[in-house]
Amino acid sequence: MENRKVNPLKKYFPVFVGPTLIAFIIAFFIPFIMGVYLSFAQFKTVSDAVFVGLKNYITVFSNSDGFLNSLWFTVKFVVISVISVNIFAFLLALLLTQDICGRNFFRTVFFIPNLIGGIVLGYIWQLIFNGILMNYGYTLTSNENFGFWGLVILINWQMIGYMMVIYIAGLQNIPNSILEAAKVDGAGKTRTLFNIIIPNVMPSITICLFLTITNSFKLFDQNLALTAGAPANKSAMLALDIYKTFYSKSGWEGVGQAKAVIFSVLVGVIALLQLYLTRRKEQEY
Amino acid sequence: MPKKSITIKFILPALLSFLAAVFIFPVIIILMNSFKTKFSIANTPFVPPNSATFAGVENYINGLADTNFLSAFFWSLFITVFSVLLIVICSAMAAWFLTRVKTKFTSFLYILFVFSMIIPFQMVMFTMSKTANTLGLDNPIGIIFLYLGFGSGLSVFLFSGFVKSVPLSLEEAATIDGCRPLQTFFLVVFPLLKPTAVTVAILNAMWIWNDYLLPYLVIGSDYKTIPVAIQYLKGGYGSVDMGAMMAVLILAIIPVVVFYLLGQKHIIKGVAAGAVKG
Amino acid sequence: MKKSLSILIIFALCVSLCTMLAGCGKGSMAQVYYLNFKPESAKAYEKIAAEYEAQTGVKVKVVTAAANTYEQTLKSEIAKKDAPTIFQVNGPIGYNEWKDYCANIKDSQLYSILSDKSLAISDQNGVYAIPYVVEGYGIIYNNEILDKYFALSSRQKKVNSVAEINNFNALKTVVEDMTTHKSELNIKGVFASTSLSSGEDWRWQTHLMNMPLYYEFRENTAYQNPTIAGLNTTDITFKYANNFKNIYDLYINNSITEKGLLGSKSVADSMAEFATGQVAMVQNGNWAWSQIAGVEGNVVKENQIKFMPIYIGADGEENQGLCVGTENYLAINSQASPEKQEASLNFLNWLFTSETGKNFVTNELGFITPFNSFEQSEQPTDPLARELTSYMNNEKLTSVPWIFTSFPSENFKTELGNGLLEYAQGSKDFNSVSEGAKQLWKTER
DSSP states (O other): OGGGSOOTTGGGHHHHTHHHHHHHIIIIIHHHHHHHHHTTEEOSSGGGOEEOTTHHHHHHHHSOSSHHHHHHHHHHHHHHHHHHHHHHHHHHHHHHTSSOTTHHHHHHHHHGGGGSOHHHHHHHHHHHHHHHHHTTTOOTTSSHHHHHHHHHHHHHHHHHHHHHHHHHHHHHTSOHHHHHHHHHTTOOHHHIIIIIIHHHTHHHHHHHHHHHHHHHHTOOHHHHHHTTTOSTTTTOOHHHHHHHHHHHSTTOHHHHHHHHHHHHHHHHHHHHHHHHHHHHHHHHO | OOOOOHIIIIIHHHHHHHHHHHHHHHHHHHHHHTTBOGGGTTTOTTSOOOTTTBOTTHHHHHHHHHHTHHHHHHHHHHHHHHHHHHHHHHHHHHHHHHHHSOOHHHHHHHHHHHHHHHSOGGGTHHHHHHHHHHTTOOSHHHHHHHHHHHHHHHHHHHHHHHHTTSOHHHHHHHHHTTOOHHHIIIIIIHHHTHHHHHHHHHHHHHHHHHOOHHHHHHHTTTOOOHHHHHHHHHHTTSSOOHHHHHHHHHHHHHHHHHHHHHSHHHHHHHHHHHHHHO | OHHHHHHHHHHHHHHHHHHHHHHHHTOOOOSEEEEEOOGGGHHHHHHHHHHHHHHHOOOEEEEEOOTTOHHHHHHHHHTSSSOOSEEEEOSHHHHHHHGGGBOOOTTSHHHHTBSSGGGSEEOSSOEEEEEOOBEEEEEEEEHHHHHHHHTOSSSOSSOOSGGGOOSHHHHHHHHHHHHHTHHHHTOSEEEOOOOOSTTOOHIIIIIITHHHHHHHHHTOTTSSSHHHHHHTOSSOOOTTHHHHHHHHHHHHHTBSSOGGGGGGOOHHHHHHHHHTTSEEEEEEEGGGHHHHHHSTTOOSOGGGEEEEOOOOSOTTGGGEEEEEEOOOEEEEBTTSOHHHHHHHHHHHHHHHHSHHHHHIIIIIIOOBOSBTTSOGGGSOOSHHHHHHHHHHHOTTOEEEEOGGGGSSOHHHHHHHHHHHHHHHTTSSOHHHHHHHHHHHHHHHO
C-alpha cells in the first residue's frame, strides 16, 4: 500500500534535480558518450568523424608510441606513492593524536601544501630538484628516474597532510574505553596497533586508499609542470601522454581518445576493486 | 593524570619541528629566490640574496605585469566563488530529491553521478570543450555551469550520505504546516545540511581554484586563471623569466594561505568529514 | 567582521557579474582574431592591435601561443565558433595540414605586394598562404672577443682571421683553441648553452638539422629545388649524419654549460650568456636581436655583433651563406564569415602598407619583409638584420634555403630533439639518434 501512494515531491523533479542534471548532461554525460564513440573514429574536429572500428585500439597497443611505457610508469608511480603517502600520513596522525604541545600548529603546517595547486607545486619542486641535481651534473630531465622520484616526493609532500587529517579523524573516533580495556588486558603497543587501532580506522583507510589511488592515477598538472614528460616522453604519466597524443600529434586524435577510454576503464576497475576489497575487510572486523 | 614521558615532551616535538621545517622549506626557497635577480636563480637556488643578486621587488613588478596577475586573480576568484555557490545549492537540492524520491530512475541517476567521480578528465576533455564551445559556454559564466556539471558527482554523493541521516519527521511536520517543497527544503532541510555544505564548498573550492586543464581548454585564450597564467608565463614570451616566475609562484600561494588561515577550523573539519561520509 | 567581509566580496562579484552580462549583450566580439606564432613579438602585436583599433575602430584580438604549442593551440582554437581569422602555417607541410581552412587570397592586395610571387604557397587554382617575413640564421659571434683571440700570441697560428673561417675545419680549430684560452679571453665558454629543455630545442632539431639534409636533398637533381626534393623524399639516407654530429659535438663540447645540464637551458639563457659577454658565439637568427638588446647588463657592442654561416664540412661550403627563408606564412581562415575575412585582410594591408603599420613592422617587430611596399630605407637597421642583408646581397655566396619546411611533421622534430638531448646527456649514442631520425622520417611522412 505504501508504494502506491504518490510522493507529492515527485513533480518537483525539474526544480530540484533539473539544473544539476542539465549541467551534468552537458559537461559530462554527452561528452562521455561522444568520447566513447570517437575512440572508434578518425577525426580532427567532431563533425568530420569517420568510423574506423577498432583501428585506434590496435594502434594503441601495437605501436611503440609510448602508451605502454607511460602505463608502466604510472603503475609504478601509483604503487610507490600510495604506499608511502599512506604510511607517512598514518604515522604522523598517530604522533599528532598524542598529547604533544603545539600539535595544532603541526597539523596546520603539514596540511598547507595540499592547498597549493599542481602547476605551482610542479614549478616549486622543479627549481629545488634542479638546484640539487646540478651539483652532480644532472638535471631533472637527464633521465626519467629523476622525474619519477621527483614526482613521488612531490606527491608525498602534497598529499600527506590531507591523508593525515583523515586518519586523525578516524583515530579520534576510536572510543577511549576500548584503548583503556586493551591496556588493562596488558596488550603491548604493537598488539594494540594491529588488533585495536587499525581495525577501528578501517573506514579511514578505505577512503585514503581511494583518494590516493585515484589522485595519483589522474595526476596531470604536477607532471606537466615538473618535467612535461621529458626526456622523450619517458616521464609522462597516462594523463599527460593522452593529452600530448591529442593535441601535439595531428592525425592521432582518435588514438588519444582510445587511450582515454582504456585509461577510464583502468581507473574505474581499480578504484571499484579497491573499494570492494577494503569494504569487505571493514566488515570482517 | 599520568606524567608525560620524555619522549612525548621533548623528542617528538623536536622530530615534528624538524619535519615541519622540511615541509616549509620549498616555499621558503621560492620566497628567497623571488628577491634575486633573474639570472642568479637557476644557478644558485639555495644561496640567499646578497648585495650583488638582490633584486628588490622588481620580480614582483615584472611578474604582475607579464601574467596580468590581477586579472587572473579576479577570474580565479570569480569562477571559484560562483561555481562553489552554484554547486552547493544545486547539488544539495538534487541530492535531497534523489534520496527522498526513490524510483528506479532516481537510483540510476544517483549511480551515474557517483560514476562520474571516477572517470578521468582526459576522457571528456576534447568533446567537452567542443560541446561547451558549440553551446556558447566558453566564457567565465558558462564555465561556472560546466563546473556544476563536473562537481555534481562528488557533491551529490556527499550530500546524499548526510540527507539519509536527517529525520523524515521534521520534513513531514513542515509539510503538514503547509510548506511547499521548496520552502521545506530551504527553511528546514538546508540549515541542517550546513556542515556538509561547508565540506562540499571547501573541497570544490580547492579543486576549482587550482584547476588548470579545464579553464585552459575552455576559456584559456581569452580569460586566464592563475594556474593558466603561470603555465603561460613559462613559454609565453619566448623565454622564462625565472625572477618573475618565482614572484608569481609566491603571489599564487599567498591567497591560498590567507584563505586557509582564516577558515582553518572549517577546512580541516570539512576535509575530515567529507572523507568519513565517503 | 569576517562575515561582513565575505558579504562585501560576494557583493562586489555580483556587481561585476552584472556589468559583464550587460557587456556581453552588446556583442563586443572581435572582428579580427590573429593567432600569433612568435612569442618574442607578442608585446609588439598588442601595441599594434591597440593602435589599429584606435585608428579604425575595428577590434583586433591577438593571442600568442606559448613556445612550441602553436599547432596544438591552433587545433583547439580553430574548432571554436570565435575561431582565429588569421593564422599561420609553417610551409607546404603545414598548409597540407590546414588546407581546409586556408582561403584563396589570390586577389588580395597582400598578394599583389609580394615581391617574389613564387614564395607564396599556391597551386593552379589559387594562393593560400603568403610569407610575411624573411629571416636568416647562422652563428652569431661577438667580434670583439674574436679580435682579442686573434691578437693572442699564444694561439695556434693555423687560422689567422675571421675571414679565414670559411669551412668546418677552420671553425673547429679556432673554437677548440679558444676553449684552451678561455681565461685569457675572459669568457666561460666559446658557445652559449645548447638549449635543450622542452620547447627550447628548435635551434638544433630544426635549424641545425637543415644543414645536413640540405646537402643531401641538393644532390637529388630530379626536382627544381632542394625543398621540393625534400617534400618528395620518403626515405632519407642521412648521408651527412657525421657532419651533423661534428658540429653538434663542437657546440656541446665547447659550451659554457656542462653537457649534462643542457636539458634545463632555454633560448633566453643562451642569448643572455651571449649578451653579457660570457661566450663568443651562439647559433641563432636575426630575430634574436631583440633578446640580445633586451638583456640587462648587456655588454656586447652593437657594431661588434656579426654573423657567420654554419659550416658542417660539406664540399663547397666555402661559398655557403647564411640560412635564409621563412616558415611564417599567413593564411586567412576560410571558415570565418566573409566580413571577418575581409576585415582580416584589411588589417594586414594596413600593417604592411600604411606608414604607421610599416613603422611598427620595421621598428617594433624588426621584420625584413618580402613585400615591395617597403623601401630599402624601411628595412630594420639592427646589426643582425644589416648583416643578413649584406650576406644576401653578396653574390659570391649562396644562401642555404630553409628546407626544414619539408620535414614530415612536428613530431619528427620533437622526437629528434629528444634524441639530441639524450645524446648530450650520454644516455644514447649518436648512431641510434640518426637511425631514429631516418625511421621517423619514413613513418611520419
